[in-house]
Amino acid sequence: MEHSYSIGVVNSSTFGVYHSDLLEELRRFGEITRFTVDPNIPGDKLAAELRGEDFLIASVTPDFSEEFFNNQKDVKLIARHGIGHDNVDVEAATSVGVPVTRVLGPHERSGVAEVAVGLALDCLREFTSASISVQEGKWDKRKEFVGREISRAKVGIIGYGNIGSRVAEIIREGFKAEVMAYDPNVARAVIEKNGIQPVALEELLRTADIISLNASLNKDNHQMLSKEEFKLMKNNVVIVNTARGQLINEHDLADALDSGDVGAAGLDVVQTEPIEPENPLLDRDNVLIVPHVGGYSDYSLRKMDEKMVEDIKAVISGEIPEQVVNPEVFRNEDRVGILNESSSGC
Secondary structure (H helix, E strand, O other): OOOOOEEEEEOOOOOOOOOOOHHHHHOOOOEEHHHHOOOOOOOOHHHHOOOOOEEEEEEOOEEEEEEHOOOOOOOOOOEOOOOOOOEEOOOHHOOOOOEEOOOOOHHHHHHHHHHHHHHHHHHHOHHHHHHHHHOOOOHHHHHHOOOHHHHOOOOEEEEEOOHHHHHHHHHHHOOOEEEEEOOOOHHHHHHHHHHHHHOHHHHHHOOOOOEEEEEOOOOOOOOOEOOOHHHHOOOOOOEEOOOOHEEOOOHHHHHHHHHHEEEEEEEOOOOOOOOOOOOOOOOOEEEEOOOOOOOOEEEHHHHHHHHHHHHHHHHOOOOOOEEEEOOOHHHHHHHHHHHHHHHOOO
């Protein structure tokens, strides 16, 4: 291999850590550098930090904004180490001919869905609090941990896509609970054929005992659960979010938890990650927060790492990777030239 590339791993604490053989495979193509940057770093400073990097393996932060793409000339690919790509301005990436890829949906599907169900169970049965009471020598507190059963609950799924449909499947088939789903982008017939009841958002909010957020983030659903929506919900409702923190107004959720409009919340994601010390949801007995570990199973992480390696190898070879978010860049003649140039040295 004559041409050696620069590969930047940005804010990912797991890529290549648990499956070092994949890291070694990628080193055949160039030098790998790990970058840890402020999640809120401005685009121009991010571009300066990453100058000279041919390929980027990107975590959920920072934002690769229009300002970033306007100030960089080196990047040939941004490979998202995850399913979501809301931290990448895809339109801006497309305008400068940078393809953006993401992990295949099935790789994280069951892992994230199982975390959603686990969070719901913990909120309903208070396993974490009960365990802490034992560690503190307060066994007699067990009479305080009278919980509720998923099997007797009405469960509402917001976002019936790759992961939401798996959450619904686990709850319906495993717990035999009544499940309803809201997703304006999925046909009613698709939802109904799996034994799930398609409903309008307002009906779901008014009738669900457990609400699981599994929607991808977009400009239309930012903070889709705020004060008005919490007021519609049944008292003591449980809210689970394994999607994106920006789907919830966290200050309004804190108020709803204090008032009893919301009984408990299980969160794998928050609006700003890592979580800020002043986040209003910290230090509450009825909130369980875990640090965005939905996809952190051994299987998921290996498949995610494999996808990053495959994407970079594909672009170097002048091929089109799977799961390109902006495939139109490969229909651009200038882009084809860049790919051919990339592959010529190998």
